[in-house]
Amino acid sequence: xxxxxxxxxxxxxxxxxxxxxxxxxxxxxxxxxxxxxxxxxxxxxxxxxxxxxxxxxxxxxxxxxxxxxxxxxxxxxxxxxxxxxxxxxxxxxxxxxxxxxxxxxxxxxxxxxxxxxxxxxxxxxxxxxxxxxxxxxxxxxxxxxxxxxxxxxxxxxxxxxxxxxxxxxxxxxxxxxxxxxxxxxxxxxxxxxxxxxxxxxxxxxxx
Amino acid sequence: xxxxxxxxxxxxxxxxxxxxxxxxxxxxxxxxxxxxxxxxxxxxxxxxxxxxxxxxxxxxxxxxxxxxxxxxxxxxxxxxxxxxxxxxxxxxxxxxxxxxxxxxxxxxxxxxxxxxxxxxxxxxxxxxxxxxxxxxxxxxxxxxxxxxxxxxxxxxxxxxxxxxxxxxxxxxxxxxxxxxxxxxxxxxxxxxxxxxxxxxxxxxxxx
DNA sequence: CTTGACATGAGATTTTTGTCTCACTAAGAA
DNA sequence: TTCTTAGTGAGACAAAAATCTCATGTCAAG
Numbered sequence: 001x002x003x004x005x006x007x008x009x010x011x012x013x014x015x016x017x018x019x020x021x022x023x024x025x026x027x028x029x030x031x032x033x034x035x036x037x038x039x040x041x042x043x044x045x046x047x048x049x050x051x052x053x054x055x056x057x058x059x060x061x062x063x064x065x066x067x068x069x070x071x072x073x074x075x076x077x078x079x080x081x082x083x084x085x086x087x088x089x090x091x092x093x094x095x096x097x098x099x100x101x102x103x104x105x106x107x108x109x110x111x112x113x114x115x116x117x118x119x120x121x122x123x124x125x126x127x128x129x130x131x132x133x134x135x136x137x138x139x140x141x142x143x144x145x146x147x148x149x150x151x152x153x154x155x156x157x158x159x160x161x162x163x164x165x166x167x168x169x170x171x172x173x174x175x176x177x178x179x180x181x182x183x184x185x186x187x188x189x190x191x192x193x194x195x196x197x198x199x200x201x202x203x204x205x206x207x
Numbered sequence: 208x209x210x211x212x213x214x215x216x217x218x219x220x221x222x223x224x225x226x227x228x229x230x231x232x233x234x235x236x237x238x239x240x241x242x243x244x245x246x247x248x249x250x251x252x253x254x255x256x257x258x259x260x261x262x263x264x265x266x267x268x269x270x271x272x273x274x275x276x277x278x279x280x281x282x283x284x285x286x287x288x289x290x291x292x293x294x295x296x297x298x299x300x301x302x303x304x305x306x307x308x309x310x311x312x313x314x315x316x317x318x319x320x321x322x323x324x325x326x327x328x329x330x331x332x333x334x335x336x337x338x339x340x341x342x343x344x345x346x347x348x349x350x351x352x353x354x355x356x357x358x359x360x361x362x363x364x365x366x367x368x369x370x371x372x373x374x375x376x377x378x379x380x381x382x383x384x385x386x387x388x389x390x391x392x393x394x395x396x397x398x399x400x401x402x403x404x405x406x407x408x409x410x411x412x413x414x
Numbered sequence: 415c416t417t418g419a420c421a422t423g424a425g426a427t428t429t430t431t432g433t434c435t436c437a438c439t440a441a442g443a444a
Numbered sequence: 445t446t447c448t449t450a451g452t453g454a455g456a457c458a459a460a461a462a463t464c465t466c467a468t469g470t471c472a473a474g
Contacts, residue, residue: 012440013450013451016451016452031323032323033323035430035431036431036432037430037431045452045453046452046453046454047432047454048433048434048452048453048454048455049451049452049453051431051432051433052451052452055432108322108323109322109323111319112319112320112322113319114380115315115316115318115319115322115376116238116239116316116319128380128381130381130382132381133381154391154392154396157378157384157388157392158369158393158396160377160381160382161368161369161374161377161378161392161393161396162365162368162369164381166373166374166376167368167373169322169373170367170368170373171364171368173321173334173335174335174337174339174367174371175337175340175364175367177364181364184361185361185365186365186368188361188365189361189365189368189400192365192399192400192403192404193399193400195403196399196402196403219420219421219422219470219471220420220421223421223422242460242461242462243462244460244461253422253423253424254423254424254462254463255422255423255424255425255463255464255465256421256422256423258462259421262462415474416473417474418471418472418473418474419470419471419472419473420470420471421468421469421470421471422467422468422470423466423467423469424465424466424467424468425464425466426463426464426465426466427464427465428461428462428463428464429460429461429462430459430460430461431458431459431460431461432457432458432459432460433458433459434455434456434457434458435454435455435456435457436454436456437452437454438451438452438453439451439452440450440451441449441450441451442447442448442449442450443446443447443448443449444445444446444448
């Protein structure tokens with residue numbers, strides 16, 4: 001059997017794997033969930049090979065979505081002297097926002113692919129990764145000691161809800177707002193949340 | 208005229224349509240996207256008939272998701288004398304939260320079915336409906352005149368992001384928090400947002 | 415009751431999706 | 445170079461999903 005598992009041939013395996021992922025990423029951009037056959041063809045690889053690497057196409061789609069450049073906390077705040085958490089969070093949100101709306105179609109495909117799996121408890125299945133929390137932590141880092149522990153954790157989770165690509169779905173499909181309006185709402189919300197967490201951390205009673 | 212004669216058959220059509228939707232709703236509860244064949248069988252209807260009613264299964268799944276009881280603003284605040292918007296919003300959120308987590312599997316299926324369509328601009332395709340905004344408006348109603356117009360609109364949109372079933376996905380798949388933790392975060396966040404909107408509406412400068 | 419129009423059911427058929435086999439190619443070791 | 449072996453391609457095969465056709469059943473008007 002030709003199951004790619006031995007270590008020796010790793011270059012070859014790595015390349016075809018990479019080609020498959022790249023091809024999938026390319027196909028996702030038009031918003032349609034591609035079939036494994038589509039991907040194989042686009043990657044100039046036989047159907048059988050494609051199936052060998054990704055028995056479930058969902059796994060491939062998730063991998064492909066990782067190609068989408070996510071804002072990196074380190075880079076984003078590299079030469080940013082400011083330590084005002086409100087400003088920094090807003091800036092981080094702007095970066096995520098821009099990324100999400102620029103890759104809307106691909107993100108939708110990936111989201112749809114993962115949605116039905118977490119529920120069924122399938123475990124050979126890809127899991128959503130969390131790229132927003134590191135970004136949020138980087139933004140809050142300079143001010144971290146101004147928060148109480150509980151406030152800080154709560155704030156991070158709440159911000160994660162606003163930051164994510166899921167919120168884009170709400171703005172587009174449910175509220176029917178355009179990108180600019182969405183950004184304004186999110187900007188206001190994240191700032192308000194940061195302020196609220198800061199304030200309650202300053203007050204003596206309660207956490 | 209021949210038309211009214213033909214139209215009289217609507218009872219029959221209505222019943223099979225209803226049966227199909229009910230069957231789909233039943234099948235969605237286990238979190239797997241059912242096949243039209245599955246639905247047809249469960250509805251005691253032939254495949255061909257099912258396909259006649261719903262050429263795309265996604266349309267059927269969306270219809271079926273409507274069966275899920277959404278909290279109704281009128282009923283929820285019927286005997287609630289309180290007019291404190293913070294309390295009322297929190298209460299509304301609790302209701303939505305309970306509904307969303309109780310029907311997680313079905314909601315995931317519906318969400319996945321709609322995600323890839325809005326993007327492609329398919330128009331014979333069902334559209335997400337918005338049940339959360341009326342609820343939010345009902346909760347804010349008694350205090351509506353305490354907000355500036357712009358603040359009010361922004362608040363509603365921000366709350367819609369927190370309220371929705373999409374936030375459940377974030378808590379579960381991305382943050383890996385359980386239902387209780389999710390509720391606490393959301394409760395804190397919605398209250399903070401309401402307070403922020405109220406406060407900025409009281410202040411003279413800026414909107 | 416009869417009739418016409420429509421809805422339905424039961425396959426046949428086609429398309430799509432996933433699996434398997436086997437020969438061939440090419441990479442790395444000797 | 446030659447040998448060994450993992451990775452690949454081509455296509456047969458199987459299973460599932462979607463579409464089409466036509467005979468039958470049933471409703472309601474006359």
